[in-house]
Amino acid sequence: MPELPEVEVLVRHLNRVLPGKKILHVEVLRPKSVRPNQPEEIETKLKGFQFVRVERRGKYLLFHCSGPRPSHSNLVIVGHLGMTGRMYVFGKIEPLPKHAAVVLDLGPERFVFEDTRYFGRFSLDLRAVSLLGPEPLGGGFTSKHLAFGFAKSRQPVKTRLLDQTMVAGIGNIYASEALFRAGISPRRKCYSLSALEVQDLWRSIRAVLRQAIAAGSTVPLNFAGAGSPDGLFYYGRGPGAPASYRERLLVYDRHGEPCERCGAAIRRITQAGRSSFFCPKCQR
DNA sequence: CACCATGTTCCTTG
């Protein structure tokens, strides 16, 4: 589920339900999900703490918590959804999902971090967060910043956009979408982009992310979905995807379909081991 | 069985 817009929508939701809730008990069912911490460490350190607010940094979720006594220092739990992670607050009657990784007892409810592939995290390790580049929708991300990040790079621009230390939160879907919007081929070398192209791309990145957040915010999320916490948010383009979502992805996973703008067939290529989608006619 | 998947990190290569 993991690019910036999806995490942003999730964070907004969690901020409506988590603040003020106290962690009465912690259960780590998948030790890998809390790495590099130990399960016992997580279970003992989190117990008794209370959620204050949830913050997003790139694709990371930062759960700010306060201790049971003022003498306790505050605590930040670092969450990341990986490829398949989900987080939600459930009534206790609901059965735990097959791949529940961490469960927090909140009293009448329970917070669940579920992660099929266990690429995600729920730890106390802030190192990766400290290395992140600026927020693409924040003031620290300017077209000059982007130009600087491209200046000496011989990487294809698509690959570079996925570097979280340059700018935080862009993933495989929105990298392709932003390049399509800007009319730039994913294969272009970073240093070859003109100042105007960089500015177009900068604008496109922000527009694409903003639109996705807006779309996700309008989808009726069902975080209490009975047995199917997935009814809430679908991040692909399958038959289960909300129409608003499907329509917004103009090139991603549309290999062979006609380009929305010119009708040419969308192409799929592999870059740095990952699929990129683009219109060979519109994007140069 | 083969190939694909929204991400990050580690190791190797050049």
Next chain:
DNA sequence: CCAAGGAACATGGT
């Protein structure tokens, strides 16, 4: 030394 590419991680869908 650095940049870039690829594999690994683990599971499920097609």
